[in-house]
Amino acid sequence: DDDAIVSRFQEYLRIDTVQPKPDYYRAVDFIKSQAKSLSLESQTIELVEGKPLLLLKWVGSDPTLPAFLLNSHTDVVPFEESKWTHHPLHAHIDHHGNIYARGSQDMKCVGMQYLEAIRKLQASGFKPIRSVYLSFVPDEEIGGHDGVEKFVESQLFKSLNIAVVLDEGLTSPTESYRVFYGERSPWWLVIKAKGPPGHGAKLYDNSAMENLLKSIESIRRFRASQFDLLKAGGIGEGDVVSVNINFLKAGTPSPTGFVMNLQPSEAEAGFDIRIPPNFDSEALERRLVEEWAPAARNMSFEFKQKFSGKQIVTAADDSNPWWSLLENAVKEAGSRTSKPEIFPASTDARYFREAGLLAFGFSPISKTPGLLHDHNEYLGKDEYLKGIDVYVSIIKAYASYESKSGSRDEL
Ligand SMILES: CSCC[C@H](NC(C)=O)C(=O)O
Numbered sequence: 364d365d366d367a368i369v370s371r372f373q374e375y376l377r378i379d380t381v382q383p384k385p386d387y388y389r390a391v392d393f394i395k396s397q398a399k400s401l402s403l404e405s406q407t408i409e410l411v412e413g414k415p416l417l418l419l420k421w422v423g424s425d426p427t428l429p430a431f432l433l434n435s436h437t438d439v440v441p442f443e444e445s446k447w448t449h450h451p452l453h454a455h456i457d458h459h460g461n462i463y464a465r466g467s468q469d470m471k472c473v474g475m476q477y478l479e480a481i482r483k484l485q486a487s488g489f490k491p492i493r494s495v496y497l498s499f500v501p502d503e504e505i506g507g508h509d510g511v512e513k514f515v516e517s518q519l520f521k522s523l524n525i526a527v528v529l530d531e532g533l534t535s536p537t538e539s540y541r542v543f544y545g546e547r548s549p550w551w552l553v554i555k556a557k558g559p560p561g562h563g564a565k566l567y568d569n570s571a572m573e574n575l576l577k578s579i580e581s582i583r584r585f586r587a588s589q590f591d592l593l594k595a596g597g598i599g600e601g602d603v604v605s606v607n608i609n610f611l612k613a614g615t616p617s618p619t620g621f622v623m624n625l626q627p628s629e630a631e632a633g634f635d636i637r638i639p640p641n642f643d644s645e646a647l648e649r650r651l652v653e654e655w656a657p658a659a660r661n662m663s664f665e666f667k668q669k670f671s672g673k674q675i676v677t678a679a680d681d682s683n684p685w686w687s688l689l690e691n692a693v694k695e696a697g698s699r700t701s702k703p704e705i706f707p708a709s710t711d712a713r714y715f716r717e718a719g720l721l722a723f724g725f726s727p728i729s730k731t732p733g734l735l736h737d738h739n740e741y742l743g744k745d746e747y748l749k750g751i752d753v754y755v756s757i758i759k760a761y762a763s764y765e766s767k768s769g770s771r772d773e774l
């Protein structure tokens with residue numbers, strides 16, 4: 364019943380899987396106990412010590428058909444506890460029925476909804492024809508390098524014969540759900556400038572600060588041109604390059620603050636840049652080398668995070684049967700999907716797509732503000748329960764789809 368379903372969600376939310384020290388084993392044990400109650404096959408894979416990945420299987424009756432995978436990450440981002448109205452690990456339900464917790468939107472909801480949907484399908488007597496895999500993966504929030512990036516390279520993964528993956532999406536403020544068929548590529552870039560130090564009262568060229576600011580001016584012009592395209596309308600937030608300066612570091616510290624009359628010899632800035640799939644990232648990298656961090660101006664750069672794989676998109680039209688099945692299944696559950704979009708940030712789906720699989724980003728959360736990584740992240744109880752029924756419909760449609768075609772190679 365609904366109370367028990369919500370209690371199980373709260374239990375998962377209360378497990379502390381906050382980066383950078385997530386308690387992965389408790390999360391995996393909890394999900395494993397859920398899987399046992401559903402008689403799912405289960406195996407824990409530790410591709411990197413201390414970072415377990417749980418793989419579950421609901422075996423279909425026709426093993427010759429490619430399977431599908433329901434993916435979710437078990438880690439969550441940190442929080443500033445004092446800025447929350449309820450403790451982010453207590454999963455408190457307020458009088459509106461809103462459940463407050465880190466991970467309530469991103470994405471412990473989705474992981475539990477998959478399992479609850481399977482519970483409902485089993486209770487109704489449904490038997491899958493195609494096998495259903497569920498993966499509960501570590502480290503998405505820090506780049507997925509010790510999670511899905513390694514998982515898709517493993518022999519085990521290759522042996523699973525998976526055609527299509529569902530992974531996380533974003534909340535929608537409207538009635539219809541958002542769906543994502545591709546995503547922007549992350550570049551976390553640090554640009555450094557060096558230059559001669561000197562008296563704070565002196566005007567001279569090529570100081571570290573002047574050189575860095577020249578770059579920042581140029582990068583900001585580029586940012587404005589991309590933002591203008593977005594403001595002009597008709598495209599989505601994932602269709603332009605975003606650039607944000609997220610840290611600045613310079614100056615000569617002293618016990619009483621920064622020294623005011625000394626021009627520093629080093630200065631650096633950190634940028635979070637996101638590049639859409641159809642954008643010429645090689646040209647942007649040339650621009651970085653020649654214009655934003657030219658060695659001739661005593662500048663250098665370093666990527667803290669960079670996805671250099673191919674940015675593949677999944678067809679989100681009638682040419683892809685998995686798209687039509689998804690769209691119709693959501694309709695049959697009494698809801699709608701909006702026009703498919705490019706995910707503006709990053710998810711593990713990029714690794715699945717690069718490995719040759721089809722993948723959609725989808726979190727069945729409508730009429731809810733997007734509070735991923737924000738204070739007071741919450742999800743309404745009724746929205747959570749409705750999302751389970753949406754997955755019942757999707758899993759039923761995918762697991763009953765009997766055609767042997769439908770892998771990316773054939774589309
Ligand atoms: C570069 S990996 C970081 C992953 C994180 N994902 C989300 C969905 O916020 C991000 O886009 O910042």
Ligand SMILES: [Zn+2]
Nearest residue numbers: 469470503531
């Ligand atoms: Zn997430």
Ligand SMILES: [Zn+2]
Nearest residue numbers: 440469504735
């Ligand atoms: Zn996240």
